[in-house]
Amino acid sequence: MAAPEWHEPRSLEEALSLRAEHGEEATLVAGGSFLGIVMNQRLFSPTMLVALRGIPELDFIEADEDLLRLGAMTTHRAVERSPVVREGWPSLAYTFSVVASPRVRNQATVGGVVADADYASDPPAMLAALGARVVARSVRGEREIPMQDFVLGHYETALGEDEMVTEVRIPRSGGRSVYRKFRSRSGEDRPCVSAAAARDGGLRVVVGAVAGRPQYFPEICELARGETMSGGLAAEIGRRYADAIEPLSDARGSARYRRRVIAVEVRRALEDLYDG
Incomplete structure (x- = not known):
């Protein structure tokens, strides 16, 4: 079996262009923890891999009086340990802290756990309960999808063929x-x-x-x-x-x-x- 074609874009625009040109054939690689498992088990054989690790604008945690924003390449460990998240969204920090092991949490990303739509992942249920919205970007523009509507089924999401997850937005709650x-x-x-x-x-x-x-x-x-x-x-x-x-x-x-x-x-x- 031929090795998949490898791309490592240095900007979000470059990654979106690859998705626009190749659609779902351009498999996005965030932390790679889940993708590595399904590839090793021969459950999935991609023809093209697009690594997102070289796009720093996707790795951030930002908050204001209304909203928490988590970049797609932000790791579970970063969310778990963030003082901003712990103070304003403690249940979310806790949820990310109980995922697997520290080794996995240092690798797995926010965008990956959302886009994989694996039914047995921890964060999606908590994100849905908090009213989170997934930001999907393409060369055509940006849209927000409620987390509860984003996952359609096991490994199935509302993402278009040319779209990718760039961040997740969680409203601040007084409850x-x-x-x-x-x-x-x-x-x-x-x-x-x-x-x-x-x-x-x-x-x-x-x-x-x-x-x-x-x-x-x-x-x-x-x-x-x-x-x-x-x-x-x-x-x-x-x-x-x-x-x-x-x-x-x-x-x-x-x-x-x-x-x-x-x-x-x-x-x-x-x-x-x-x-x-």
């Missing part, structure tokens, strides 16, 4: 948010079930690692509107999420097992959210 990760195997494993919850006026609960995309049911979250969060209400919302989701089965747990865990983790996430 609280929490992230829970249930592992069924080792401490560095991916989640069997994750539950992210945020409240700022309304309630958003997003369950991850159980289906092709993060699971959010606004009609169930509406049960909390105007109500005091009690143990009974938290359990009811957990049960309804478990009933609404069609979980998958994998090495971390069967669909039946996941359904039971969903009810428990959503309840616990709500207890954590309202007890704080």
Whole structure:
């Protein structure tokens, strides 16, 4: 098998031009942690690789009074350790801190974990709960896509063939948010079930690692509107999420097992959210 053609653009414009010319054939390489796995397992054989490591304008963490901006090439470790993120978005810093191991977090990037759309990744559920928006750029311009709408299914996103993720924008919230990760195997494993919850006026609960995309049911979250969060209400919302989701089965747990865990983790996430 021939080695893939290698490109290492030095500017965002050069990378976008390659995407415009070659479309999805131009496979983008950010940290490479996920791509390396699927290539080594011969699950994916790209013909062209476009490395983004030489584009410094994609590596940044910036915040103002309204918004946190994370560049696509910002590593998980940088998000985890950033004083700006820890102070203004502590649940997000925590979420990135529980991904795999420090070695992986030093390599994996924000843009990569979003664009890979791997159902068993930690950050997407938390980003969706926080109302994050993904910035997609092409030579045609820029658009923002809500995180909840960005992931369409396992390894499938709303990106156009000529687009690439350049940053993720997370609004500043005056409310609280929490992230829970249930592992069924080792401490560095991916989640069997994750539950992210945020409240700022309304309630958003997003369950991850159980289906092709993060699971959010606004009609169930509406049960909390105007109500005091009690143990009974938290359990009811957990049960309804478990009933609404069609979980998958994998090495971390069967669909039946996941359904039971969903009810428990959503309840616990709500207890954590309202007890704080």
